[in-house]
Amino acid sequence: MPDNDVILAVDTIHATYNHAITALHGVSFEIRRGEILALLGANGAGKTTTLKAVSNLLPAERGQVNAGTIRYDGADVSRRKPGSLVRDGLVPVLEGRHCFKSLTVEENLVAGGIGRSGRRTEISADLERIYSYFPRLKEKRRTLSGLTSGGEQQMTAIGRALMSRPRLLVLDEPSMGLAPLIVQDIFQTLRKLNRESGLSILVAEQNSAVALRYADHATVLENGVSVLAGAAADLRQREDVRAFYLGQQPSPAAKPTRLHAVA
Numbered sequence: 001m002p003d004n005d006v007i008l009a010v011d012t013i014h015a016t017y018n019h020a021i022t023a024l025h026g027v028s029f030e031i032r033r034g035e036i037l038a039l040l041g042a043n044g045a046g047k048t049t050t051l052k053a054v055s056n057l058l059p060a061e062r063g064q065v066n067a068g069t070i071r072y073d074g075a076d077v078s079r080r081k082p083g084s085l086v087r088d089g090l091v092p093v094l095e096g097r098h099c100f101k102s103l104t105v106e107e108n109l110v111a112g113g114i115g116r117s118g119r120r121t122e123i124s125a126d127l128e129r130i131y132s133y134f135p136r137l138k139e140k141r142r143t144l145s146g147l148t149s150g151g152e153q154q155m156t157a158i159g160r161a162l163m164s165r166p167r168l169l170v171l172d173e174p175s176m177g178l179a180p181l182i183v184q185d186i187f188q189t190l191r192k193l194n195r196e197s198g199l200s201i202l203v204a205e206q207n208s209a210v211a212l213r214y215a216d217h218a219t220v221l222e223n224g225v226s227v228l229a230g231a232a233a234d235l236r237q238r239e240d241v242r243a244f245y246l247g248q249q250p251s252p253a254a255k256p257t258r259l260h261a262v263a
């Protein structure tokens with residue numbers, strides 16, 4: 001029986017590239033409606049592959065899910081085209097914050113609304129809503145995206161995704177390459193969107209400190225396997241988690257006994 005409170009259920013998925021390189025071999029997690037889930041893990045742990053599997057974008061990269069299931073709103077995503085998933089509210093913002101650099105910020109945003117066949121008045125209402133969440137984008141609305149900062153390009157990529165009126169936003173490392181204050185700003189805005197509109201969010205991050213501060217739950221990947229899951233507030237307390245799975249040094253205050261508890 002599918003649980004109606006669960007918007008996304010990933011169950012023991014295995015994935016390969018070119019039918020040869022194994023990237024995932026046992027990733028499971030669930031996202032409840034209205035929740036932010038952080039997918040954590042070091043370089044190459046399988047975060048991006050998981051997000052692409054969820055959005056059914058692996059086939060475009062010669063990748064395939066070989067085992068396990070992914071259900072969005074109770075239905076198997078492998079039977080759906082990525083575009084149809086977007087129309088249904090599962091909207092990815094993948095790495096590299098792909099903006100059209102020769103279009104203005106506003107043109108980039110409007111491009112995100114086109115697939116929805118939105119009416120003009122609807123599009124301008126959505127734009128105003130996005131500008132209320134990202135005031136910097138309003139200031140830069142007439143600037144070519146290629147001339148805006150990395151943080152503004154990330155905001156534009158998120159704003160463009162919001163134009164599709166997502167119910168589940170899937171983000172790959174929104175903090176990548178950005179200054180700490182901008183990262184805070186972006187995560188605060190994601191949290192606000194989540195609180196005010198019930199938007200569910202799946203966010204992959206190497207920056208576990210910031211992700212755990214804003215997420216409700218987290219799942220940790222190690223070498224293509226989900227090895228640990230829990231409430232973000234609990235994981236945040238555990239130096240051992242950071243040291244063992246996230247490739248970060250424990251602070252000098254972390255006692256060795258706590259480290260042994262996980263080994």
Ligand SMILES: Nc1ncnc2c1ncn2[C@@H]1O[C@H](COP(=O)(O)OP(=O)(O)OP(=O)(O)O)[C@@H](O)[C@H]1O
Nearest residue numbers: 017021023041042043044045046047048049050061
């Ligand atoms: N297009 C591809 N073709 C072949 N192998 C790939 C491809 N993309 C990823 N891989 C491999 O799959 C594994 C998981 O990579 P993935 O990009 O999902 O990890 P990640 O957690 O997102 O890492 P990062 O933090 O560096 O972004 C790695 O071993 C990687 O080398």
Ligand SMILES: [Mg+2]
Nearest residue numbers: 047048049172
């Ligand atoms: Mg990645």
